[in-house]
Amino acid sequence: MTAVHQARAVLETRAVVGESPLWDAREGVLWWTDIPRGELHRYHPQSGRDTLRAAFPAPLSAVALRAHGGLLLALGDTVAAFRSDAGDTGDTSTTGATEPEPLARFALPSADHRLNDGRCDAQGRFWIGSMSTTGESGTSALHRIEGAGGAAHVTTVLTGVSISNGLDWSPDGTVAYYADSPTREVAVFDCTGPGLHRTGTLARFTDRVPDGLTVDAEGGVWVALFGGHAVHRYLPDGTLDAIVAVPAAKVTSCAFGGADLRTLYITTASRGLSEAELGDQPMAGSLFACEPGIVGVPPHPYAG
Template identity: 70%
Template structure:
């Protein structure tokens, strides 16, 4: 009989009322955890050494994903545009590529760099259209569409050896497993099927465990590569949007949450909705890959 999942709990480290907090990213160069509030176009930097969060930039459009850039600074997903940005310099982002989205109700959503330094980013319909989006890959300035028929492209990360990709198209309620050793992604199975909430952002730890944020589920789940539910992080906010390891030793799991769409009563019941949380899970994460372009 499989062991019961380890119960864990998250604590607030920065109390905020983000509409849709997203894309937590540890930057060892700066000693900061970057994260965004998508609809407000806000880029935040949280310093765990001081416990302070600073609003570093505001952009005129949705800021859905952030990645490190090997040449310095960050790569941003802004609406339909992928752009370089130097937070220490400010100014305007440097457009690198524009994604041709199928309609005006589409925008880019979650994204992450792979071990080869390529940035993967998917889209979604803000009107709720099903199967209208796609998953794209930016290699330098070359953009390739890797998957089509996507509804809400969310969590994506790689196994420690880089051979597998874990991916969540949220409305499917599944975390899919893909083989990435060939020229194209090839689906090989399903890691987990979610019943409480829907899978949103995810991250892989150094032992190969997959941590999945459950939007609407008040939790983050850790799955072993064989699909066993190994740990459950309870979060005092329903809409958990993403997770990432951070801190100097990558021993802290940071979680972003959302408050948009909650009723007045729900907001009173969830005063920390939209805040940034942290958990000590007992395992370490992996360093974030940087965009090589």
């Protein structure tokens, strides 16, 4: 029987497009972004405080940990290293931070393209996809970055992508799950060779769009459903195992966090909703959470 859980709002805010929730055990906080505003947020669960760490002029679509401290950010057409050195003031104003240091800049097809979702694998490499902001089909890609500074090396892994979104790996690293959102499916790839070899489809959707996703310690795949008011958990054989109902339609991503990695954090968006829809969804754009009884996997840091 499919388990059903209810998400609760832990931070009532009106993010335009909340994204990239990332648990940082070093500080006991959850990082998350508001993409079009270029905002990097730091949410502290114990106090319930959310601090705006930085606001950038470019869209901030993804954030990852760095093994040597600090963060990796996907900003517009650039992946950059970033360190926020100021202490937590406990308010919601912007705190002091260093300037991001470019690690890799991408020659995207046009000014109407930008980087989108990204994640590090167990080898400490950062995978980052791109997208067209005007709905152009098949003109984007999925890339992999490794190395530091001027020695960073970029490999293009997949081409012909439209909106590169959720990506994560099975606990043993042999299988990857990936969502190119307009395809309305989560694809399955074999990772035992030098590249990605598609082997099948985990799930298909008709009236909702797969966005960000994460894999738990048991190998279950949690998929945020944009337009679906939910996060779904699928077993590796494609069985729908659990549903997390979210009181906001545009669910964008999810990640496990907390000291025991038992809390599923969920980001949402408010962009594009009419006044009537915003009235029906007063918590659209908020940060949600639930405890579904499953343990997550710590995020891998970037090795460079």
